[in-house]
Amino acid sequence: MTKRQAVTNRIDQPPDQPSPPPCEACSGDGGTVVDTSSDGVTRESWKSCGSCHGTGTR
Numbered sequence: 001m002t003k004r005q006a007v008t009n010r011i012d013q014p015p016d017q018p019s020p021p022p023c024e025a026c027s028g029d030g031g032t033v034v035d036t037s038s039d040g041v042t043r044e045s046w047k048s049c050g051s052c053h054g055t056g057t058r
């Protein structure tokens with residue numbers, strides 16, 4: 001029986017695979033959620049980081 005789990009958690013430091021330094025502007029998230037709510041409507045939009053173009057790395 002094969003059971004795959006979707007890995008959604010961020011791995012901060014992979015043990016045997018050095019990751020590129022995270023973007024300092026977005027802390028490696030690749031962007032930020034911005035609140036664009038208006039007129040009583042709750043809205044959130046994903047805004048890609050301009051420094052890393054959404055990659056989360058420099």
Ligand SMILES: [Zn+2]
Pocket residue numbers: 023024025026027028029030031049050051052053054055056057
């Ligand atoms: Zn960034």
